[in-house]
Amino acid sequence: MDSEKTILHAKNLHKSYGNVNAIQGIDFAIDQSGVVAILGQNGAGKTTLIQCALGLEKTTSGELKTLGHLPGNLSAKQQIGVILQDADLPDLLTAREQIILFASYYPNPFSVEEVIELCNLRDFVDKRYKKLSGGQKRRVQFALAVIGDPKLIFLDEPTTGLDIEARRNLWQVIRGFAAKGKTIVLTTHYLEEADALADRIIVMNSGKIVADATPEDIHNQVRGSAVRCQTQLTEAQLRALTGVESVKIAGRFSELRCSDVNAALTALLASDPVITDLTVTQPKLEDIFTQLSQTGEAS
Ligand SMILES: Nc1ncnc2c1ncn2[C@@H]1O[C@H](COP(=O)(O)OP(=O)(O)OP(=O)(O)O)[C@@H](O)[C@H]1O
Numbered sequence: 001m002d003s004e005k006t007i008l009h010a011k012n013l014h015k016s017y018g019n020v021n022a023i024q025g026i027d028f029a030i031d032q033s034g035v036v037a038i039l040g041q042n043g044a045g046k047t048t049l050i051q052c053a054l055g056l057e058k059t060t061s062g063e064l065k066t067l068g069h070l071p072g073n074l075s076a077k078q079q080i081g082v083i084l085q086d087a088d089l090p091d092l093l094t095a096r097e098q099i100i101l102f103a104s105y106y107p108n109p110f111s112v113e114e115v116i117e118l119c120n121l122r123d124f125v126d127k128r129y130k131k132l133s134g135g136q137k138r139r140v141q142f143a144l145a146v147i148g149d150p151k152l153i154f155l156d157e158p159t160t161g162l163d164i165e166a167r168r169n170l171w172q173v174i175r176g177f178a179a180k181g182k183t184i185v186l187t188t189h190y191l192e193e194a195d196a197l198a199d200r201i202i203v204m205n206s207g208k209i210v211a212d213a214t215p216e217d218i219h220n221q222v223r224g225s226a227v228r229c230q231t232q233l234t235e236a237q238l239r240a241l242t243g244v245e246s247v248k249i250a251g252r253f254s255e256l257r258c259s260d261v262n263a264a265l266t267a268l269l270a271s272d273p274v275i276t277d278l279t280v281t282q283p284k285l286e287d288i289f290t291q292l293s294q295t296g297e298a299s
């Protein structure tokens, strides 16, 4: 294996806490810059994976390497930044003071001013941490994760609890770092977040990887999107369209369950260019996990 290129590799990785099998034999390789989102419900094993990669928890068996090294290796650690799920920081220090402190841990950090700029902290950088809002605190934590100019950044649920504006602000900052050639591994409960940010989505369920693909491919694997519209087409004509699984007529509206929503919409618009009141609904996240878990176990 070319260790220069290895960013994060797992091979038949297992981690148990007593009789809880938090990670049950997972394999993946991340060798590129960009954003990888790990999506999974509570208890799926996302945090455990990050803790193992950081060397904070010992793996039970299998292989795990970060930047070509075993977890916890000092030279790897100096190239890794992190926001832990339950991160908290000293209340009485200002954001600037914490950034200066963290910068001293790394051999080649960004300048403090540069990070304040990159992470949009200017408005509150000299306030004590305890006076900041949840979104501001998360941005400070992000600044601490990146101050060392790391190659690899782990963000464990970086936007949980943030409002949509704060979330979008942080997404923008995360994208900026991916554009600088960094690899960002983030966990999330939000499919929307994975869609908006990730080049690749790994879906975990009960300690296993049940899907590992681009956001587009993940959506294509998931069935159950629905299209609703008013159309002149008959029920039989609608049912014959590519990508349509079933059709229900509800008053003036036709409701189409789709196996491939993109193909169905293309076929629908080609057959009836004057459809009105068109809406598309995506399957719920719970349905996605259930479906991917079933197909993941079957494959
Ligand atoms: N320190 C620990 N001791 C014992 N069991 C643990 C410990 N940490 C995690 N677990 C168990 O391991 C499993 C995976 O937990 P983990 O925290 O990795 O899930 P997660 O995907 O991060 O969930 P969440 O979305 O809730 O953060 C769970 O069953 C959890 O109870």
Ligand SMILES: [Mg+2]
Residues within 6 Å of the ligand: 046, 047, 048, 085, 156
């Ligand atoms: Mg977690």
